Amino acid sequence: xxxxxxxxxxxxxxxxxxxxxxxxxxxxxxxxxxxxxxxxxxxxxxxxxxxxxxxxxxxxxxxxxxxxxxxxxxxxxxxxxxxxxxxxxxxxxxxxxxxxxxxxxxxxxxxxxxxxxxxxxxxxxxxxxxxxxxxxxxxxxxxxxxxxxxxxxxxxxxxxxxxxxxxxxxxxxxxxxxxxxxxxxxxxxxxxxxxxxxxxxxxxxxxxxxxxxxxxxxxxxxxxxxxxxxxxxxxxxxxxxxxxxxxxxxxxxxxxxxxx
Amino acid sequence: xxxxxxxxxxxxxxxxxxxxxxxxxxxxxxxxxxxxxxxxxxxxxxxxxxxxxxxxxxxxxxxxxxxxxxxxxxxxxxxxxxxxxxxxxxxxxxxxxxxxxxxxxxxxxxxxxxxxxxxxxxxxxxxxxxxxxxxxxxxxxxxxxxxxxxxxxxxxxxxxxxxxxxxxxxxxxxxxxxxxxxxxxxxxxxxxxxxxxxxxxxxxxxxxxxxxxxxxxxxxxxxxxxxxxxxxxxxxxxxxxxxxxxxxxxxxxxxxxxxxxxxxxxxxxxxxxxxxxxxxxxxxxxxxxxxxxxxxxxxxxxxxxxxxxxxxxxxxxxxxxxxxxxxxxxxxxxxxxxxxxxxxxxxxxxxxxxxxxxxxxxxxxxxxxxxxxx
Numbered sequence: 001x002x003x004x005x006x007x008x009x010x011x012x013x014x015x016x017x018x019x020x021x022x023x024x025x026x027x028x029x030x031x032x033x034x035x036x037x038x039x040x041x042x043x044x045x046x047x048x049x050x051x052x053x054x055x056x057x058x059x060x061x062x063x064x065x066x067x068x069x070x071x072x073x074x075x076x077x078x079x080x081x082x083x084x085x086x087x088x089x090x091x092x093x094x095x096x097x098x099x100x101x102x103x104x105x106x107x108x109x110x111x112x113x114x115x116x117x118x119x120x121x122x123x124x125x126x127x128x129x130x131x132x133x134x135x136x137x138x139x140x141x142x143x144x145x146x147x148x149x150x151x152x153x154x155x156x157x158x159x160x161x162x163x164x165x166x167x168x169x170x171x172x173x174x175x176x177x178x179x180x181x182x183x184x185x186x187x188x189x190x191x192x193x194x195x196x197x198x199x200x201x202x203x204x205x206x207x208x209x210x211x212x213x214x215x216x217x218x219x220x221x222x223x224x225x226x227x228x229x230x231x232x233x234x235x236x237x238x239x240x241x242x243x244x245x246x247x248x249x250x251x252x253x254x255x256x257x258x259x260x
Numbered sequence: 261x262x263x264x265x266x267x268x269x270x271x272x273x274x275x276x277x278x279x280x281x282x283x284x285x286x287x288x289x290x291x292x293x294x295x296x297x298x299x300x301x302x303x304x305x306x307x308x309x310x311x312x313x314x315x316x317x318x319x320x321x322x323x324x325x326x327x328x329x330x331x332x333x334x335x336x337x338x339x340x341x342x343x344x345x346x347x348x349x350x351x352x353x354x355x356x357x358x359x360x361x362x363x364x365x366x367x368x369x370x371x372x373x374x375x376x377x378x379x380x381x382x383x384x385x386x387x388x389x390x391x392x393x394x395x396x397x398x399x400x401x402x403x404x405x406x407x408x409x410x411x412x413x414x415x416x417x418x419x420x421x422x423x424x425x426x427x428x429x430x431x432x433x434x435x436x437x438x439x440x441x442x443x444x445x446x447x448x449x450x451x452x453x454x455x456x457x458x459x460x461x462x463x464x465x466x467x468x469x470x471x472x473x474x475x476x477x478x479x480x481x482x483x484x485x486x487x488x489x490x491x492x493x494x495x496x497x498x499x500x501x502x503x504x505x506x507x508x509x510x511x512x513x514x515x516x517x518x519x520x521x522x523x524x525x526x527x528x529x530x531x532x533x534x535x536x537x538x539x540x541x542x543x544x545x546x547x548x549x550x551x552x553x554x555x556x557x558x559x560x561x562x563x564x565x566x567x568x569x570x571x572x573x574x575x576x577x578x579x580x581x582x583x584x585x586x587x588x589x590x591x592x593x594x595x596x597x598x599x600x601x602x603x604x605x606x607x608x609x610x611x612x613x614x615x616x617x618x619x620x621x622x623x624x625x626x627x628x629x630x631x632x633x634x
Contacts, residue, residue: 023329025616047412047625050382075628077510088627106512107505107551160327213325 004236006203008181009097009129009150011068015040016198017228018070018183020208022048024217027061033211034067037221043070043099043206046085051092070131072099077112079119086123098123099153100132109159113140117147124148133185136167138174145180152178153206155186156197160209162189165197175201191220191227198231199239262469264462266503272445272492275302279491282306291315296547301498304544305491313540320546320572327550332612333575333620334605335383335415336376337557339584339596340364340403344389346456348442350484350520350527352582352596353389355456359594363394366406368589373407375588379579379605382622383413385438387582387596390419390458397425401432408433413624415478419457420467426474435624438480439467440518443487444496448530452487468500472508479504479513480555485538486520486529494541498548514553514575515545521559521597535564539571546572558599565601566611578608 006013019039024030034042042062050056062069071089073082079102086098100123102116103109111134123130124147134140136154144152154174157163164187165171175182181203188194189210197205207224214220279302287309290300303309304316341363344353352359364372376384386403388395395418404414415436416429426437443449446461453459468479481500483493501513517538520529533541538560545554556565556573558580565576581587582596603611609619 023331024618025330026613026618047628048620048623050412050622051625075624081628085625085628088625104510106510162326209326209329212329 004232006181008131011041013040013204014038015225015228016204016232017194017224018043018185018204018206019211019221020206021045021058021062022208023212027057029217030058030212031061031064033217033221034062035064035221036218037211037225039221039225040066041068041070043072043208045074046071046089047075051088068097069093069095070097070099071095072101072133074101074103074109076102077104077115078102079115079122082115082119083122083126086119086128087126090128096127097129098131100130103159111135111155113137116140117143120144120149121147131183136170136174138170138177141174141178141182145178149180151181151183151203153183153185156184156193157187157189159186161187162210163187164189164193165200168200171197171200171202191223194224195227195231195234198228199234201235204228262466263500263503264466266499267444267465267496270496270499275495276489276492278302279306279495282308284308284311287312291319298498298502298548301544301548302495304547305494305541309544310536310540313536313543316543316547317539317571320543321570323546323550324572324574328574329618330616331618331620332569332573333383333553333623334381334608335385335413335575335577336379336381336605337385337387337417337577337580337582338369338372338376339387339582339586340369340399341388341391341395342584342594342596343391343394344456345392346390346458347454348458349452349454350487352594362584362590362593363391363399364584364589366402368585369403369406371589372585372587373410377410380609380621381605382411383415383624384411385415385417385577387416388418390456392419392457397421397428401429404429404432404434408626412622412626415480417480420464421470423470423474426471426476430474430476433626434476436478436480436512436514437471437476438482438514438516439464439471440480440482440484440516441465441497441500442484444483444493444500445488448488468504469507472504472511476511478553479508479511480516481513482516482518484518484520485533486527486531489531490533490537490541494544498545501549501552512553514555516555516557517542518557518559521600538564539568542568542572558601559597561600562603565608566615569612569615569617576608578603578605 015038017039018041021044073085076082082102102112120130120132130149133153141152157166183204184197184202185206188207194205211217211220282303286303290303342353343361348354413435417438449461471479553574555575556568557577583593612619
C-alpha cells in the first residue's frame with residue numbers, strides 16, 4: 001500500500017486532509033475533531049482570534065505541536081488589505097504561511113481572481129508561503145504558479161455549500177496541468193466528495209463546515225481522514241478504466257487474424 | 261438611481277391584498293421549492309403560512325447551521341446621548357418628552373467602556389438621538405476615535421447622514437450602520453414623525469444607498485413593528501435588502517426585529533405582532549436569504565430569546581442599557597425603552613453554550629480599519 005507524503009514549501013505532511021476552525025459549537029469540540037481527523041494543517045481566520053491576547057480561546061486550543069496554523073485573510077476585500085493582514089499574521093503567529101482569501105462578496109464568499117493574483121505576487125516577494133483560495137480556473141492556476149505560489153486551492157463548490165465537486169471539468173484540467181500541489185478547498189460536504197477529489201488526483205482537500213456542523217464532529221473528522229486516505233490510495237493504485245459499453249461478443253475486425 | 265425608484269413601483273394596499281389572499285396550497289407549493297424568491301417571501305409571511313411554522317423553523321435551523329455554524333455573535337449597545345430634535349410618537353427620547361437630557365462627555369464614555377469591556381464585549385453599537393449641534397458627525401467621529409483601540413468592531417445607530425459623513429466615519433473605524441425605516445407606509449410614517457429632520461421619509465429611505473456608496477462593511481435594516489401591518493412592512497424590508505444586495509454587493513446586511521416596547525409617553529401598537537408572528541417572520545427571512553445576519557435585542561423575553569437561537573437568529577445583545585450612562589455613569593437616568601430580558605451577559609453566555617452553541621465575541625479585526633479607504 002502506498003501512503004505517500006505531501007510536500008508544500010518546507011513542510012512535509014503525512015495527512016492530506018486540511019481543516020478549519022470555524023462554526024464549531026465550542027473550542028473543545030473543535031480541538032477534539034481536529035485531533036481525531038489527524039489533520040496537520042488548520043486554517044484560522046485572523047479576524048476571529050485576538051492576536052494581542054495570549055490566552056485567546058481558539059489559539060490556546062490549537063497549541064499542539066502536531067497542528068500547524070494556517071492564518072487566513074478572510075474579511076479583506078483587496079490585495080492591499082490582504083498583504084497587510086498577512087504581515088500582521090506573520091508577526092503575531094510567527095508563521096510565514098498564509099491562506100490568501102480575498103472575497104469582496106460577503107454573500108457567497110467567492111474569491112476575486114484579480115486581487116488574489118496581485119496579492120500573491122506581492123506576498124511571494126515578501127517571502128510568504130502563499131496558499132491561494134481561487135475559482136477552479138486553470139489559467140489563473142498557471143498564472144499563480146508563475147508568480148511562485150507553492151500550491152493552489154481551487155474551489156469544488158461555493159464555500160460552506162456542502163455541494164461537493166461541482167467544478168469537475170475544470171479541476172481535471174487544473175490537476176492535469178499543475179506543477180504545484182492542488183488542494184480542493186470549499187464545497188466538500190461529505191467524505192465521499194473528499195474521496196472523489198482525491199481519486200481525481202487532488203493532492204489534498206480542505207474541509208471545515210462538513211466536520212464542524214455535523215452532529216458528531218469527532219466521528220466526522222475520522223470519516224474524512226479515512227476517505228481522504230482511501231481516495232489517495234485508489235489514485236496511486238490507478239483506477240480501472242470506465243467502460244461505456246460492454247465488449248462486443250462478435251468483433252468486427254477478428255477476420256483480420258485469419259487473413260494474416 | 262436609488263431604492264426610491266424600486267420602492268415607487270410597489271403599492272402598499274396591493275401588497276397587503278396579495279399577502280392576505282395566500283392559500284394553504286400556495287404555501288405548500290412554495291415550501292417545495294429549493295430557492296425561495298421575494299415573491300415566495302410574501303407567501304411565507306402570510307397568515308396562511310402560520311400552520312407551517314414548524315416546517316419553516318426546521319428548514320431555517322438547518323440553513324442557519326450550515327452557513328453560520330454552531331455560533332452566536334454577541335454585541336452590546338452604548339447610548340451616548342438622549343438629546344433629540346425629532347418628535348417620534350413611540351420613542352422615549354422624543355423632543356416633546358419632558359425628560360432630562362444627557363450627552364456623555366469623554367470621561368463618561370470611557371467609564372462606560374471600562375464597564376462594557378469587563379463584561380467581555382468586543383463588538384459595540386453606539387446609539388444617539390438626533391441633535392445635530394451637540395451629537396452631530398463630529399461628536400460621533402470623536403467618540404469612535406476615543407474608543408477605537410478597545411473594540412474590534414464598532415457600529416452606530418444614529419440619525420441618517422450624508423455620504424461624505426459616512427466616508428469620514430468609515431475612515432475613523434466605523435464598521436456598520438443600523439438604520440431602520442420604522443415603517444415603509446409613507447402616510448403612517450408622517451403621522452409618527454411630525455417634526456424634525458426625521459420627518460423626511462425619502463431621505464431616510466435612501467440612507468442605505470448612501471451607505472453603500474460610501475463603502476460601509478455592513479448595513480442593518482428593519483421596521484419598527486407596531487406602527488403598521490408587520491407583514492407589508494417586512495415585505496418592503498426584504499425588497500430593500502434584495503435591492504441593496506444587488507447594488508452594493510461588497511456590503512454585508514443584517515435584519516433586526518424591533519417590536520414596540522413600553523416607555524415614557526408610550527404608544528400602543530396599531531397592529532400587534534405576536535410571538536408566533538415573529539417566529540414566522542424570522543424563519544421566512546432565513547428561507548429567503550441564507551446569509552443575512554438576523555439580530556435579536558433584549559426587547560424580547562427570556563423564553564423567546566432562548567429559543568430564537570435555533571430559529572435562525574445569529575447575533576444577540578445582552579444586559580443592554582438604553583439610557584446614556586446606563587452602565588456605570590448614571591444608571592438611574594431615563595431609558596429609551598424598557599428591556600425585557602434582564603439577564604446578565606454571563607447568564608446569556610451560559611444559556612447559549614448550554615444549547616450547544618459557541619459564543620463569538622470577536623469576528624473582525626480593528627487592524628482592518630482604514631485599509632479600505634486608503
